[in-house]
Amino acid sequence: MKTRVCTALLLIFTLLLTLGLGACSEKLTDKNSVLVSAVDKEGNTVFSQRVKVKSDVLNALTAFESAAQKADVLQVCSGGFPASINGIGGEVEAGWLMFVDGEVLRASMAEKGLSAGQTLEARFVTYADYFPAN
Numbered sequence: 001m002k003t004r005v006c007t008a009l010l011l012i013f014t015l016l017l018t019l020g021l022g023a024c025s026e027k028l029t030d031k032n033s034v035l036v037s038a039v040d041k042e043g044n045t046v047f048s049q050r051v052k053v054k055s056d057v058l059n060a061l062t063a064f065e066s067a068a069q070k071a072d073v074l075q076v077c078s079g080g081f082p083a084s085i086n087g088i089g090g091e092v093e094a095g096w097l098m099f100v101d102g103e104v105l106r107a108s109m110a111e112k113g114l115s116a117g118q119t120l121e122a123r124f125v126t127y128a129d130y131f132p133a134n
Contacts, residue, residue, distance in 0.1 A: 026052075028051075028052055029050075030116065030117040031116055031117065032052060032053060032116050033050040033051055033052050033053055034050070034051055034053060034058060034063050034114045034115075034116065034117070034118050034119065034120055035048065035050055035118075035119045035120070036048070036049055036050075036051055036063050036064055036066075036067035036068075036119075036120045036121070037067075037119070037120075037121045038068075038073070038075075038082075038085050038086075038096075038121070038122040038123075039121065039122070039123045039124065040085075040086075040088060040124050041088075041094065041124040041125075046071075046073060046085055046086050046088075046122075047067065047068060047071035047073045047086075048071075049066075049067035049068075049070045049071050050067075051063045051066045051067050051070075053114070053115065053116045056115065057113035057114065057115060058113065058114045058115075059109070059112070059113060059114070060098070060100070060105070060109035060110075060112040060113070060114050060120055061077065061080050061108070061109035061110045061112075063114055063120055064077070064082070064098075064109055064120060064122070065077065067120075068085070073085065073086050074086060074087065077109070079108060080107075080108025080109045080110035080111065081098070081108060081109065082096040082098070082122050083096070084096075085122060085124075088124060093127055093128065094124065094125060094126045094127060095124065095125070095127065096122050096123070096124055096125075097122070097123055097124075097125045097127075097130060098120065098121070098122055099119075099120070099121045099122075099123060100112065100114065100118060100119070100120055101118055101119055102119070102121075104130055105120075
């Protein structure tokens, strides 16, 4: 009798553990996450991570910070804009610019909501290429 009870408890424990681990390892896809990445001035990918969208909209700043942390990349944001990524800081004429679905983000990441399937990318660019002088 003791053996049956122990066996039953072991099976229940194993089942609960398996279900719990399955929930933690949900595959991130375009349907439930955003792709966040950073590309340095040489065109090298600094990091690329998917971040789960837990509600209808995910704040871009939260997504960026979460992805960088998952990739173990040091980043510093100031005013909702990246100031430094992996030790690479902005310069007078060049720096980090954010793009959502390939379009320049012209507002703070803190003000931008993202939906599943969107992309958020930090690119180290020459500012004049995107903001020509008058």
